[in-house]
Amino acid sequence: MIEKLFGTDGIRGIANKELTCELAMNAARATAVVLADNKGKGQSPQKRRTKILVGKDTRLSCDMLEGALVAGLCSAGVDTVLLGVLPTPAVAFLTKKYEADAGIMISASHNPYNFNGIKIFEGNGYKLSDEMEFKIEEAVAYTKKISLKSQNLAGSEGRVFFKKNALRDYIDHIKKSVGFSLDGPKVAFDCSNGAASYSAKILFEELNCQCKMLFCHPNGVNINKDCGSIYLENLSNFVKNNDVDLGIAFDGDADRCLAVDENGDIVDGDAIMAMCAADMKSRGKLSKNTVVGTIMTNLGFVRFCDKNEINFIPAEVGDKYVLREMLREDFNLGGEQSGHVIFKDFATTGDGQLTAGILLGVINKRRQKLSKLTEVLKKFPQASINIEASREQKLRVKNDKNLLAIIKEAQQKLGDAGRIIVRPSGTEPFIRVMMEWENSCEIDNFLNKFALEIKKKLANT
Numbered sequence: 001m002i003e004k005l006f007g008t009d010g011i012r013g014i015a016n017k018e019l020t021c022e023l024a025m026n027a028a029r030a031t032a033v034v035l036a037d038n039k040g041k042g043q044s045p046q047k048r049r050t051k052i053l054v055g056k057d058t059r060l061s062c063d064m065l066e067g068a069l070v071a072g073l074c075s076a077g078v079d080t081v082l083l084g085v086l087p088t089p090a091v092a093f094l095t096k097k098y099e100a101d102a103g104i105m106i107s108a109s110h111n112p113y114n115f116n117g118i119k120i121f122e123g124n125g126y127k128l129s130d131e132m133e134f135k136i137e138e139a140v141a142y143t144k145k146i147s148l149k150s151q152n153l154a155g156s157e158g159r160v161f162f163k164k165n166a167l168r169d170y171i172d173h174i175k176k177s178v179g180f181s182l183d184g185p186k187v188a189f190d191c192s193n194g195a196a197s198y199s200a201k202i203l204f205e206e207l208n209c210q211c212k213m214l215f216c217h218p219n220g221v222n223i224n225k226d227c228g229s230i231y232l233e234n235l236s237n238f239v240k241n242n243d244v245d246l247g248i249a250f251d252g253d254a255d256r257c258l259a260v261d262e263n264g265d266i267v268d269g270d271a272i273m274a275m276c277a278a279d280m281k282s283r284g285k286l287s288k289n290t291v292v293g294t295i296m297t298n299l300g301f302v303r304f305c306d307k308n309e310i311n312f313i314p315a316e317v318g319d320k321y322v323l324r325e326m327l328r329e330d331f332n333l334g335g336e337q338s339g340h341v342i343f344k345d346f347a348t349t350g351d352g353q354l355t356a357g358i359l360l361g362v363i364n365k366r367r368q369k370l371s372k373l374t375e376v377l378k379k380f381p382q383a384s385i386n387i388e389a390s391r392e393q394k395l396r397v398k399n400d401k402n403l404l405a406i407i408k409e410a411q412q413k414l415g416d417a418g419r420i421i422v423r424p425s426g427t428e429p430f431i432r433v434m435m436e437w438e439n440s441c442e443i444d445n446f447l448n449k450f451a452l453e454i455k456k457k458l459a460n461t
Contacts, residue, residue, distance in 0.1 A: 002137050003137065003140070004137065005023075005133075005137050006136075006137065008318040011117060012111070012118075012427050013115065014115055014116075015060075015061035015116040016064070019115075019118070021067075023140075024068035024118060025071050025072035027069075027118055027136065028071075028072025029076045029139075030140045031052070031104070031139075032072070032073055032078045033076065034132065034139055035052075035101050035102055036050060036076075036077075037135075050158075051078070051080075051081060051098075051100045051101055052079070052080055052081070052102045053080075053081045053100045054069055054073075054080055054082055054104045054105075055090065055103070056083075056107065057088075057106065058193060058194050058195060058197065058218035058223050059108070060113060061113075061116045062116065065106050065118070069104060069118070075157065076158065077156050079159050080159070081100065081160075081163050082162050083163050083167075084163075084167070085195055085198055086195055087196060087250075087253055087254035088105045088253040088255045089170075090166070090170035090199075092347070093170055093173055093348070094169060094170060096125040098163075101123050102120060102121060103120070103125075104120050104121075105253065109252055109253050110228065110229065112223075112225070120136075126323065126327075126348045127323070127349060173346075174351075175207060177343075177354055177358075178358060178360075180364075182207045182208050182209055183208060185210065185245045185363065186243060186244040186245045187204065187211060188214055188235060188244045188260075189204065189212070189247075190227055190229075190234070190249040191214070191250055191254075192223060192249065192252050193216065193223045193228075195253050195254045196254040199254070199353065200216070201213050203357075204357075207360075212244055214227070224252045227249075228250060228252065229249045229258045229352075230251065232249055239260050239262065240264035246260060246363075248260075248359075250356075251339070254351075255340060255351060255352055256338055256350065256352050257272070257339045257341065257355040257356045259271075259370065261370040261371040261374065262371060269339040269340065270300070270301045270337045270377065271374045272341055273301070273335050274374075274377040275374065275377075276343075276359065279362045280333060281308065285332075285345075286310070286333060287332040288329065288330070290310065290313060291313070291331070291333050292322050292326050292333070292335075293314055293335065293336070294316065294322060294336050294337075295314050295423075296421060296434060297312075297336075298380055299419065300380045301379075304376060315334070317336070317426070318426060319335070319349060322334040323348070323349065332345050380418065380438060381436065381437060381440035382434065383435050383443045383444050385447055386430040386432055387431040387432075389430060393458050397422055397424050397431055400457075403457055406450075407420065410446075410450050413446075414446075417438040418435065418438060418443075419435070420436075421433070433447065433454065
């Protein structure tokens with residue numbers, strides 16, 4: 001039986017428990033085999049030598065998993081280039097820049113430090129397709145049949161290289177993409193004690209920001225702890241109580257960006273996309289006048305698009321699904337409420353620091369405070385809740401008639417004034433329930449009652 005390893009964003013689990021060294025090594029070997037098959041056979045061993053980049057965030061377990069990945073890749077004849085600590089989007093960019101066959105990022109993104117993950121990019125810098133993920137899962141399932149190079153041809157094992165200027169190359173890329181000096185705004189940056197801790201200060205000072213750096217001292221276990229894009233309270237309080245114009249928060253691997261305006265109010269990915277879409281349309285830079293979001297994108301964003309004659313396309317949750325829709329017809333702006341925003345003219349995946357630079361550029365050009373710019377988007381009140389669920393329970397969400405009947409009844413009660421979405425998490429053991437409703441006073445009560453019905457139905461069947 002072929003085990004499902006990939007979730008919404010790579011292979012993920014508790015390090016050394018679910019995501020073991022053995023799994024990492026076998027995933028690396030499987031990736032090498034699948035890539036070699038894709039490159040084609042019949043070439044000489046030297047011409048067919050595969051090169052894969054490996055980057056990591058600041059989790060304690062990254063060094064352990066890096067070693068396992070290196071062992072797996074080298075044993076399969078792959079040359080491995082170690083990039084060190086840097087953001088996930090840097091691995092995506094550098095994979096293409098350095099003409100590697102693939103890039104691997106060791107990170108569990110916004111999850112706590114005890115989790116970790118393996119994200120894989122193809123040579124073009126894009127995340128793996130579902131087909132490629134399945135091939136790797138299939139190869140892992142039969143990993144004992146993978147021929148190791150030392151058994152076939154002496155000297156064909158892979159080698160390890162270190163790329164010392166990788167972070168500098170990535171920073172220069174972001175600077176070039178932003179394109180101009182930001183004229184000295186005072187910005188507080190929350191680096192989540194993650195990968196941005198080593199790049200954000202250099203990048204934004206060189207872009208002429210006055211930087212106040214928060215949570216930028218990683219120790220291996222403090223990544224995402226009470227900080228970053230999923231915990232904005234500390235950044236909000238700092239902005240309100242200090243002389244800064246706004247705050248920017250990244251997650252652990254810096255592929256997300258959220259903001260806090262000068263009043264301490266949160267500016268999410270939907271608001272960032274609205275501001276950027278309006279700016280890009282005004283300059284004739286919004287490809288086919290279209291923005292790609294997800295089924296979780298706030299209804300207020302859909303209304304914003306209607307009002308501004310912008311087409312909106314919803315994708316499944318997950319930035320790789322957003323990107324899939326963008327590539328389908330060459331759209332250049334898409335993203336998620338969580339802060340994954342993809343500017344396809346400059347990047348192949350969500351990039352928190354690129355998003356921050358472009359957002360600061362919009363503020364610079366408009367000469368307005370962030371709170372004023374966010375007025376383009378009138379959001380629907382939104383509430384969400386996570387229901388603990390096993391893998392089997394998560395699978396029932398899409399096809400259990402009783403669950404679907406409960407969801408349909410709830411949607412009928414909301415009518416055109418709201419909506420409800422129930423979906424299994426692709427990264428954690430939860431069923432996620434999200435509700436939007438114009439009736440802000442009753443939304444929490446309605447949501448809690450609905451979630452209780454779902455829990456009862458899951459428990460009884």
